[in-house]
Amino acid sequence: MAESVIKVEKISKSFGPVRAVQELSFSVLPAACFGFLGPNGAGKTTMMKMIYGKNTCDRGCRGVMDIFGFDPRSDELAIKNLSGVVPQEDNLDEELNVIQNLMIFARFYNLPGPVARRRITELLEFLELSEKTRSKIRELSGGMKRRLVIARALLNEPRLLILDEPTTGLDPQVRHLIWDKLRHLKRQGTTILLTTHYMEEAFQICDELIIMDKGQAILQGNPRQLLRDNIEPYVLEIMDGQSIDGLVSGDLLDSVRADISHEVSRLYSSQIDDLRRVAAALHSDNYVIRQSNLEDVFLKATGRSLNAAQ
Amino acid sequence: MPPSNARLYPPLWRRLYSVWFRHMRVYTRHLISNGFPPFLEPLIFLGGIGLGLGDYIGKMDNMPYLEYLATGLLCTAAMWTAAFECSYGTFIRLEFEKVYDGMLAAPITAENLIVGEILWAGTKGVFFSFAVLCVLSLFGILRLPNALIAPFVGFLTGTMFGALSLLITSYVKTINHFNFYMTGLLSPMFFFSGVVFPISKLPPAVYPFAQLLPLTHSVRLLRAVYLVEFDLLLFWNAAYIVIFITLIGFFAVKRLKKRLIN
Numbered sequence: 001m002a003e004s005v006i007k008v009e010k011i012s013k014s015f016g017p018v019r020a021v022q023e024l025s026f027s028v029l030p031a032a033c034f035g036f037l038g039p040n041g042a043g044k045t046t047m048m049k050m051i052y053g054k055n056t057c058d059r060g061c062r063g064v065m066d067i068f069g070f071d072p073r074s075d076e077l078a079i080k081n082l083s084g085v086v087p088q089e090d091n092l093d094e095e096l097n098v099i100q101n102l103m104i105f106a107r108f109y110n111l112p113g114p115v116a117r118r119r120i121t122e123l124l125e126f127l128e129l130s131e132k133t134r135s136k137i138r139e140l141s142g143g144m145k146r147r148l149v150i151a152r153a154l155l156n157e158p159r160l161l162i163l164d165e166p167t168t169g170l171d172p173q174v175r176h177l178i179w180d181k182l183r184h185l186k187r188q189g190t191t192i193l194l195t196t197h198y199m200e201e202a203f204q205i206c207d208e209l210i211i212m213d214k215g216q217a218i219l220q221g222n223p224r225q226l227l228r229d230n231i232e233p234y235v236l237e238i239m240d241g242q243s244i245d246g247l248v249s250g251d252l253l254d255s256v257r258a259d260i261s262h263e264v265s266r267l268y269s270s271q272i273d274d275l276r277r278v279a280a281a282l283h284s285d286n287y288v289i290r291q292s293n294l295e296d297v298f299l300k301a302t303g304r305s306l307n308a309a310q
Numbered sequence: 311m312p313p314s315n316a317r318l319y320p321p322l323w324r325r326l327y328s329v330w331f332r333h334m335r336v337y338t339r340h341l342i343s344n345g346f347p348p349f350l351e352p353l354i355f356l357g358g359i360g361l362g363l364g365d366y367i368g369k370m371d372n373m374p375y376l377e378y379l380a381t382g383l384l385c386t387a388a389m390w391t392a393a394f395e396c397s398y399g400t401f402i403r404l405e406f407e408k409v410y411d412g413m414l415a416a417p418i419t420a421e422n423l424i425v426g427e428i429l430w431a432g433t434k435g436v437f438f439s440f441a442v443l444c445v446l447s448l449f450g451i452l453r454l455p456n457a458l459i460a461p462f463v464g465f466l467t468g469t470m471f472g473a474l475s476l477l478i479t480s481y482v483k484t485i486n487h488f489n490f491y492m493t494g495l496l497s498p499m500f501f502f503s504g505v506v507f508p509i510s511k512l513p514p515a516v517y518p519f520a521q522l523l524p525l526t527h528s529v530r531l532l533r534a535v536y537l538v539e540f541d542l543l544l545f546w547n548a549a550y551i552v553i554f555i556t557l558i559g560f561f562a563v564k565r566l567k568k569r570l571i572n
Contacts, residue, residue, distance in 0.1 A: 015572070052415065053571070054411075054414055054415075054571060054572075055571070055572050056571060056572070076419060077319045077417045077419065078319060080319070080415065080416060080417040080418075081318070081319040081417040083415075084415075085415035087411060087412070087415065089408055089411070091407070091408035091409065091411045091412035092412065093332075093336070093407070093409055093412065094407060095336045095339065095407075096335065096336060096339065100335065100339075104328075104331070104332050104335060105412075105416060107328045107331060107332075108320075108325075108328050108413065108416035108417065108418055109320070109416060109417065110319075110320035110324055110328075152412075153415070
């Protein structure tokens with residue numbers, strides 16, 4: 001088994017009274033995609049920023065942070081030199097056009113001119129932005145800006161790619177395009193850290209993930225494994241707030257778990273036939289039986305109520 | 311095993327240079343709108359003062375008044391540009407455009423970023439005093455080669471006001487707060503630093519305060535070189551400038567860093 005390239009042990013971070021990250025530990029294998037999943041305010045972004053030194057961990061925090069052999073507290077520049085960062089907000093330089101944005105960044109990495117130009121041409125092609133080389137940033141769509149930020153993060157051929165909600169607010173085509181590119185990079189050996197609140201995204205590209213809530217890890221593991229271990233495989237969703245009183249009774253009480261909310265009631269079971277029996281007894285056909293997914297795990301793990309940050 | 315080439319990040323001077331270069335690149339992108347006004351301003355001054363006020367005031371401190379004012383203007387041009395760049399400019403990059411967040415993802419530290427910013431303010435000081443120098447010597451108001459000291463003092467002035475403005479910016483919560491800085495500090499400095507009249511004419515109670523203002527020292531330094539009249543007090547002026555840049559720069563870096571790295 002390969003040795004981990006990122007080791008984080010018992011790292012904490014508070015902002016005033018808010019404990020954003022509490023004694024978080026995880027490790028990441030080379031060329032793996034590691035995901036942080038959680039509601040807004042769970043501490044995902046803070047953890048990512050601590051890795052490249054944009055946030056500092058608590059004073060007196062004794063935890064371990066080993067990023068490719070470097071500690072961000074003392075070797076910030078080495079970590080930044082081997083990483084590419086795609087922050088949550090597209091912080092492109094609006095005063096410069098597409099190619100100038102990339103050329104300026106290439107200078108930050110000290111890439112010689114010809115190398116930078118070659119690399120930029122490749123990356124614009126890779127992210128399907130070649131036609132936009134001379135466009136102003138303002139003229140780009142949300143999806144193009146996102147791809148440009150990813151291109152910028154890839155300039156120095158990073159071993160570690162840090163992506164904070166890379167596809168939030170993008171349409172499905174762009175999202176799938178970005179996922180394809182990330183899979184491609186992973187195959188080439190890039191290690192990827194990613195935060196998201198799309199379960200689909202986590203399921204599609206993460207080899208391992210942490211479900212976080214209120215700064216703590218709630219569940220951790222391979223997405224399929226998490227699904228297998230933490231949730232029944234089938235769900236019956238009953239819409240329109242139909243009453244399910246009396247539907248689950250007798251032997252079904254043992255095999256069916258109910259999660260009732262105002263509008264939608266969800267019944268979970270490992271036996272699809274049990275759910276079909278319940279559905280047959282409903283008065284309306286406004287229901288669906290489907291396989292459970294990470295979203296169900298997530299909601300089960302974090303609870304349905306909203307926290308203050310959401 | 312750490313990757314062997316990770317520590318091959320750009321050396322310090324390279325990092326500072328790349329921050330400076332970013333600002334240079336953005337500034338020179340709009341060469342007409344950014345490069346023309348610095349030349350226009352002294353022309354306006356020439357028209358306004360030369361055609362009107364100049365006739366009424368003959369000499370100031372044994373210099374023709376126009377020339378006296380012109381030597382002061384070499385410094386105030388640098389002051390204004392550096393002050394605007396590192397107050398409104400920095401605040402916009404920090405809070406609205408989020409440019410620094412992007413830059414800090416590259417191998418650049420917050421300290422590099424802030425020092426690069428101060429050096430850029432110094433550079434703008436050079437450019438703006440140079441513009442005033444060109445126009446006013448073309449019209450024969452400033453004497454050459456004496457006036458060639460201007461870009462050098464412009465750099466010192468720009469650096470001083472770059473550092474000071476960044477320190478102010480580190481306290482500012484909304485962009486409107488800069489109004490206090492502009493009207494409360496910079497405008498009085500324009501009038502009470504020996505630019506328009508000698509500070510020796512100030513009431514004795516006010517005089518020491520004028521000695522505390524940074525602009526006083528750059529104006530005095532510049533006039534001394536321009537007139538080739540040296541005295542021991544110049545050491546105080548030079549020392550003030552060096553200490554001011556070091557001390558204010560240190561606190562600007564320390565405080566602004568807290569806004570960049572949380």
